[in-house]
Amino acid sequence: MTLTTRATLLIATAALLAACSSPVKLDEVPVESRNPTAAEGAASGTAGAGTSAATSGTSQSQVATVNTGAAAPAAALSQRTVYFDFDSFELRDDSRPVIDSHAKALTANRSGRMVAEGHTDNRGGREYNLALGQKRAEAVVRSLTLLGANANQLEAVSFGKERPAAEGSDEAAHAKNRRVELKDKP
Amino acid sequence: MRTRRQFVAGLGSALALPVAAQFRVEISGVGATQLPIAVAAFKGEAGMTAQVSAIVRADLERSGLFRSVDAPAGLDERSALPPEVRGRGADALLAGSVMRLADGTFDVRYKLWDVVRGSEHFTRATTVAAPDLRLAAHRIADEIHEKLTGERGVFATRIAYVTKAGRNYTLRITDADGEGGQVALASAEPIISPAWSPSGKDLAYVSFESQKAVVWVQNVSTGARAAVANYPGSNSAPAWSPDGRDLAVTLSRGGPAQLHLVSREGGTPRRLTSSASIDTEPVFAPDGRTVYFVSDRGGGPQVYRVPTAGGNPERVTFTGAYNISPSISPDGKSLAYIARQGGAFRVTALDLASGTIQTLSDTNDDESPSFAPNGRLLVYASREQGRDVLMTSTLDGKIRTRLLSSGLDMREPAWGPFGR
Numbered sequence: 057m058t059l060t061t062r063a064t065l066l067i068a069t070a071a072l073l074a075a076c077s078s079p080v081k082l083d084e085v086p087v088e089s090r091n092p093t094a095a096e097g098a099a100s101g102t103a104g105a106g107t108s109a110a111t112s113g114t115s116q117s118q119v120a121t122v123n124t125g126a127a128a129p130a131a132a133l134s135q136r137t138v139y140f141d142f143d144s145f146e147l148r149d150d151s152r153p154v155i156d157s158h159a160k161a162l163t164a165n166r167s168g169r170m171v172a173e174g175h176t177d178n179r180g181g182r183e184y185n186l187a188l189g190q191k192r193a194e195a196v197v198r199s200l201t202l203l204g205a206n207a208n209q210l211e212a213v214s215f216g217k218e219r220p221a222a223e224g225s226d227e228a229a230h231a232k233n234r235r236v237e238l239k240d241k242p
Numbered sequence: 243m244r245t246r247r248q249f250v251a252g253l254g255s256a257l258a259l260p261v262a263a264q265f266r267v268e269i270s271g272v273g274a275t276q277l278p279i280a281v282a283a284f285k286g287e288a289g290m291t292a293q294v295s296a297i298v299r300a301d302l303e304r305s306g307l308f309r310s311v312d313a314p315a316g317l318d319e320r321s322a323l324p325p326e327v328r329g330r331g332a333d334a335l336l337a338g339s340v341m342r343l344a345d346g347t348f349d350v351r352y353k354l355w356d357v358v359r360g361s362e363h364f365t366r367a368t369t370v371a372a373p374d375l376r377l378a379a380h381r382i383a384d385e386i387h388e389k390l391t392g393e394r395g396v397f398a399t400r401i402a403y404v405t406k407a408g409r410n411y412t413l414r415i416t417d418a419d420g421e422g423g424q425v426a427l428a429s430a431e432p433i434i435s436p437a438w439s440p441s442g443k444d445l446a447y448v449s450f451e452s453q454k455a456v457v458w459v460q461n462v463s464t465g466a467r468a469a470v471a472n473y474p475g476s477n478s479a480p481a482w483s484p485d486g487r488d489l490a491v492t493l494s495r496g497g498p499a500q501l502h503l504v505s506r507e508g509g510t511p512r513r514l515t516s517s518a519s520i521d522t523e524p525v526f527a528p529d530g531r532t533v534y535f536v537s538d539r540g541g542g543p544q545v546y547r548v549p550t551a552g553g554n555p556e557r558v559t560f561t562g563a564y565n566i567s568p569s570i571s572p573d574g575k576s577l578a579y580i581a582r583q584g585g586a587f588r589v590t591a592l593d594l595a596s597g598t599i600q601t602l603s604d605t606n607d608d609e610s611p612s613f614a615p616n617g618r619l620l621v622y623a624s625r626e627q628g629r630d631v632l633m634t635s636t637l638d639g640k641i642r643t644r645l646l647s648s649g650l651d652m653r654e655p656a657w658g659p660f661g662r
Contacts, residue, residue, distance in 0.1 A: 115373040116662050119415050119424035120465030124431070124451040171453075180587065181566040181580060181609055182434050182654070183479045184536060184543055186455060187492065187499035187520040190476045194497065212494070213454035214476045218432035 137221075138196060140234040142177075145188075145195045155196065158238055159203030166206065169241040172196040174214040175221070177230035186216030189236075196236045211241075276306070277390055280313035280332040284352070285339035290375065294340055294350060297379035301397040301419055302386065306641035313337070319353040319365055332357050334390060336382070340375070347371055350378050354386060363389050376422050396614040400658040401621055402426070402436040402445055403632060405650040413447060415462060418614075418657075420645050426462060434654055437480045437489075439506075442662040446470070446480035446489055457491050459506055462662075470508050481524045481533075482506075483550075490514065490524035490533055501535055503550070515548060515555065523567055526550070528574045534558065536566050545579055559592065561599055567610055571617045576637060578602070578611040578620055589622050591637060602639035612657045621645075621655040 136158065138151035147155065162168050174189030174196075193212035201207050222232040281299040302308035314324045317337035327335050338352030347369050354363040366385070370378045380398035387395030399418045404411060413427035413436055427433060431450040438445060439459075446459045455476040460467035471477035475494030482489055489506055492499045499522045502511035515521040519539040526533055527547075534547045537555065542563040548555040559565040564582035571578070574594075581590040586606040592599050607625035614620065614634075621634045626644070630651035635642045645652070 114463075115371045116463075117373045117377050117422065118463050119426050120461075120463060121425045122427045122460065122465045122467060124427065124429040124449065173453075180564070180582075181523070183492070183523045184520070184566045186434075186476055186478050187494075187522045190494045190499055191520065194475075194494070207496075211454075211474050212496070214494075215432070215450065215455075216434075218434065218450065 136238045137235050138238075139231065140192055140236070142230070142234065144234075145191045147195060147199055154238070155199050156203065159200045159205050162200060162205035162209050163203075166209070169209050169211075170200075171239045171241055172200075172210060172212045173237045173239060174212065174216075175219060175233055175235050175237070176217045177233040178217045178220060178225060179230070180217075182216055182218065186214050186218075189214030189216045192234075192236050196238070276309040277334070278309045278311045278332050279334045279336065279386070279390075280311040280327055280330065280357075282313035282317040282335065282337040283315065284337070284350075285316075285318040286342075287340045290340060290342075291372075292376040292379060294338070294352075294375065294379040294382065295336075297376060297419070297421075298336060298383045298386070301380060301383035301395075304419060304643060305387065305395070305397075306636070306643075307387070307391055319351045323355050323357065323360060327355075328357050334363070334386070336386065338382075343369070348375050348378070350375075350382075352382055354389065376417065380417060380419070393618060394616045394660070396616050396619065396657075396660075398662075399615060399660060400442070400662060401632075402438065402656045402658065403623075403652050404433050404436065404654040405652050406432075406630070407650055413445070415445075415658075426460065426465070435479055436654060436656045437482055438656055438658040439482050440484055440486045440659055440661075442659045444506075445656075446482065448478045448480065457489070459489075468508070470506060471502075471504055471511065473511075479523050481526055483526050484528060484530040490526065490535075492522040492524065501533065501548075514550070514552065521546075525568055525570055527570055528572055534568045534570055534577065536568065545577065558594075565590075569611045569613050569620070571613050571637070572615055573617055576617070578613065578622075578637075580608055580611065589620065589635065591620075591639075600639060602635045602637075603633070603642070605633070608633075610654055610656075612655055614657045615660045619657075621657050623653040623655055 136154045138154050172193040174193030176185040176189045193214055197210045197212045200210060220233045222229040279302060281295050284295045287293045299310050303310050311330050311332040318339040319337060321337055335355040335357050341349045343349055349369050351367040353365040356363050368378055377398060383397040384395035396418055400415050401418055402415050404413055409430055411429045411433045412425050413433050414423050415426050416423040429451050434448045436445050436447040444459050444461055448455050449458055455478045456469050457471035457477045457480045458467050459470050471491045473493055473495050475496055477493055479492040480489045487506060488503050491502055491504055493502045499520045501514040501521050501524050503514055504511040517539050519537055521535055521537045523536040524533045531550055532547050533550055534545055536543050537546050543566050544557055545559040545565050545568045546555040546557050562581050566580050568577055568579045577592040577594055579590055580587050587608050589602040589608045589611050590599060591602055605624040609623040611620050611622040619634050619636055621632060624631055624633050630653045632645040632652045632655050633642055
């Protein structure tokens with residue numbers, strides 16, 4: 057097992073543990089630190105070696121590389137998607153069956169946890185779209201809690217326009233991208 | 243009439259450089275008055291990894307303020323001013339030398355002449371570590387820029403940006419000329435909103451590596467990093483306070499996106515805005531007492547400002563229905579942002595005192611404007627021929643350059659401060 061793989065697993069485990077604990081208290085800031093991998097650290101050491109600069113002692117041009125590792129494995133046991141109209145956070149009637157079935161499942165199994173992941177189409181700014189996607193995700197979470205799920209079973213997050221379901225800039229693509237994906241948290 | 247020139251910054255042919263982030267620079271709409279300058283080849287630079295004179299020459303040309311004139315061969319900082327330089331129409335002449343010292347450092351000496359008066363502007367010397375030879379050249383270009391235009395140059399500054407190739411995202415740092423690119427973060431998940439600390443030593447950014455938006459702060463030279471905002475919901479849009487001690491961030495925490503202030507060391511966030519709407523994209527005014535941000539409290543997104551100490555936000559942009567991504571000039575007088583005009587998103591500049599608005603671009607998908615630390619230039623993301631590209635523009639919109647890379651989608655630029 058490579059160092060990177062092991063690091064990824066550790067992180068995944070940590071994330072899993074965090075996910076299973078009660079919601080993070082707002083006055084306890086979770087701070088993690090990670091350093092560049094050994095190989096990269098060594099490489100930058102080599103580049104800096106033998107350069108006792110008269111100016112400041114070290115190079116001011118050096119940038120260290122951090123690698124966050126491979127993509128996380130798809131953790132979702134089931135995945136359902138609800139779609140939204142342009143510039144809207146209102147749940148459409150066609151999303152009711154999906155919301156209802158997940159609300160029932162969460163009510164029946166109080167240890168079940170889900171993430172509502174909001175997305176937007178690709179028009180406009182990244183940060184504003186992140187906030188728009190968050191609003192959609194919150195709307196889904198609110199709806200699920202009104203139907204009996206507990207707030208601590210759910211987290212609303214957003215990818216804004218960063219992870220489109222469909223490429224392209226036509227209305228068909230836009231409609232597929234304005235969505236909230238419901239994912240099980242293991 | 244629009245002039246169009248192309249050249250390879252740094253004259254790459256003779257150079258062995260990290261190829262990752264080299265980009266060519268295209269200049270369009272060059273201003274009419276350009277100062278003619280002759281930059282002679284530096285004695286001893288032939289065969290070195292970075293050719294100081296070529297870098298200085300390219301920097302000055304790219305600014306749009308200088309025009310390069312051929313220089314005589316065989317000059318260095320100890321030479322007498324050759325009479326033929328004046329005949330070639332140069333107002334200024336730079337000559338110098340580079341010497342590798344026994345400890346591996348480089349001794350760089352140079353002299354700038356006022357050719358018209360036949361006098362010396364300055365003679366200077368510096369010693370730098372081998373990886374900083376390119377930096378030394380940019381600093382010389384900055385000194386010339388300041389001496390001859392009265393404004394501080396930004397050639398020695400750096401730009402951070404994000405590239406996307408398939409599902410590989412990288413946060414990169416490059417010299418302001420697009421050369422010497424290095425990777426600060428590589429991830430299989432999106433990275434957005436890089437922001438330089440005022441010291442130029444740290445980058446804050448939003449990474450989705452944990453399947454949600456989390457704000458990190460990373461030391462650029464060591465790679466050490468920590469999550470400074472990782473609360474339930476989305477954590478995004480980091481902006482540094484001018485003293486570098488705090489960050490303004492957008493946290494959702496189970497509700498709509500709202501502005502918070504958090505220490506760069508972590509700790510309890512202090513909520514800065516309280517609305518039922520989206521409040522995001524904070525940016526500190528240079529005096530640190532005001533935070534500009536985007537809110538849709540009035541319907542569509544507009545730029546507002548709120549005292550950092552707390553208080554009532556007031557609206558700043560009134561023209562158009564969609565104004566986002568504010569960047570404030572270093573003197574606090576101008577606000578650049580993205581305005582939607584019909585179906586187009588364009589970089590726009592607002593003079594805060596007069597309320598005058600100017601559209602700076604003619605492209606349709608502009609994003610994320612960021613001021614250079616001298617306030618003369620902006621870098622922003624745009625889209626051309628199906629690719630995400632980075633552009634620079636002067637604040638008056640007269641000189642625009644396109645920074646080209648080798649086939650990578652480039653976005654989310656952030657122009658770094660003078661220091662590093």
